[in-house]
Amino acid sequence: MRFLLDDEQREFARSLDALLTAADTPAVVRGWAAGDHGPGLTLWRRLADAGVFALAVPEAYGGVGPLPVETAVAFVELGRHGVPGPLVESVAAGVLLGGVGGPAAKEWLPRIASGTTVVSLALEGYGPYALDADVADAVLTVTGDELRLTRGAGGATGPGAATGPGVPTGPGVPTGPGAASGPGAASGPGAASGPGVPTGPGGSTGRPAPTGPGAPTVSVDPARRLFRPEPGGEVVAAGPGVREAARAAGTWATFATAAQALGCGEALLRATVAYVKQRTQFGVPVGSFQAVKHRLADTLLGLEFARPLLYGAAVELADGAPGAGAAVAAAKVAAGEAGYAAARTALQLHGAVGYTEELDLAWWLRRARPLRDAWGTPSACRARVLAG
């Protein structure tokens, strides 16, 4: 037994960390939320060049997958840096199309692997939304044993291509720190709305995208844009094989989301530890108070016991073990809850400033809860664990 990342895997994590640190992801996220997808799509290509989107695509289709351990490594980093976009969906779509095979796989998988296309996905049993469908070149949906594909305007033709009419691209687009408090922004938490971002309940004021994935539902995380897939679309595969491929894709989506949640929690903990060391009250750093320390220690505990579950699930996925689905579900419960607990801790220990949009922290704070619930709620995952 050697239940540790090897040197190459650790180096992969380090190189992604360096790439993402240099990419100024908070600015990318702000842009993404405001409808300016250009920087996000540029980052998407760079992640593809680093190999991220090839990890779940079979070799026969231009990928290097499936490599679950490396996928976990990558998605922890993506979560830690708060990268926006249908990352999980694109990886799961790779698993789905790889399982189905045929012309759709031939057409889309090499492009997914190379990062020249962005794909979103909705699977029966996992909630009704396709994340960021307005940016996607294709939205895949599985209902019963039917796989449908809706082509979109997407971002495949280059950075900036996804910006449809009504999307602010010129001066006035928030780009700097504190941008979310620009003119017209609501002032409460969870309403970090720059100009042009849908603000109404239910998203009724959302901007129309060129080929119309419809109006997005507003997420508590403004950088997550939720679309109900349009009915229709082209049936690209049908039969029991689709059902099976969808099951595998769902498991991978749960798995990658768990990794993202863990990374998100890590970032929240790290930021909070740094804050309580420098924030002084009563003449001492607030981080020297036992109540503060213990809350942070418990946050670390949650994350450090989610991590082995994540990598244990990765090993089971790699082995094709029959218990892999339950192992992934266990990892998702633990990572989702630990990431959310980290958000609660971060909010509490930052005090009032944590409850604002003044800090980049707000992006991670608002993402932890959706990651906990996306691609398998805690309750659904717990049921999966007991189902074996």
Add this chain to the structure above:
Amino acid sequence: MDLAQTAETEALRTEAREWLRAHVPARPLPSLETAEGFAAHREWEAELYGGGWSALSWPEEYGGRGADLFGWLAFEEEYWAAGAPGRVSQNGISLLAPTLFHHGTAEQRARVLEPMARGEVIWAQAWSEPEAGSDLAALRSRAVRTEGGWLLSGQKTWSSRAAFADRAFGIFRTDPGAAELHQGLTYLMFGLRDPGVTVRPIGRLDGKPAFAEIFLDEVFVPDEDVIGEPGRGWRIAMSATGDERGLTLRSPGRFLAAADRLTELWREAGDPADTALRDRVADAVIGARAYRLFTAASASRFAAGAVLGAESSLNKVFWSGYDIALHETALDLLGPDAEAADGPWAEGYVFALAGPVYAGTNEIQRDIIAERLLGLPKGRR
């Protein structure tokens, strides 16, 4: 990254499973916190020793099998899955023995280890004092130099198993003039029935004498029972609280077996409509899996040469909280039957309640986590 066991570990597991199937008592032994149960558990230790299982990680010359951590973890999984009795010799085997391997003499190892592994000598830990709990370095019991040894005086307390045990190990102040509280302490062993020793059993919440106070009045300890150099007791004692011993205090096998029992109980007695309770059962299953994998990662790091320090504090806070939550879930599943003091989960529940307090309170563990793992500034405790 892999979780595959070597053929050697798997062979050990199979051998253990077969041996346990043939030897584990069909009916549970009486509680080991009673005189009758203590004696029965002592006999069980002898039987384990006969099979070569009581201390399998020790070298063969001391009656072990030279098993590595992975072998030990596999054995523990089989042991608890088989429903085998609690280990009355645990304090000796998991706390004193590693100290002897690291700091003792060959003579001490030859004299102490085998009777420990046979269950002939059961050891208790004598560390805490009325005024020195979490602040262990404040301890006052002293050892005064005399011809050929030391004279112990003072009071120790919360000593698990001391009501029925034979000998104890602990730290004592040998240099009251030392500049720092944790200097001038010496680690030594003494007999609980030696002249000058008075043991007063203390009933725990369910009334069983699970621990005791130990009063010492000029108890003679020969030099041969001092472990390591006199005056170096603090460092030796602290080395017994971290490192691989952090892994061996509570094995994952114990909780995997408990989670299996809980799942069985839920399938028998659980209301399928009660998803809140179902979620807690799932959390017990997830927690056992997390603990097993966390331990696998730690053991892998240890095997690769890493030093396991403060992460044993993560380990302790996790299992102690986990154990209580698991037992509370079982009690909730039992409903009105949970109240029965002789119920199948009652003893485990009472035992679990002490977890966050003993072996370093969870407050101290969280301070260690915050300061050593997160790098937060030290504060007043």
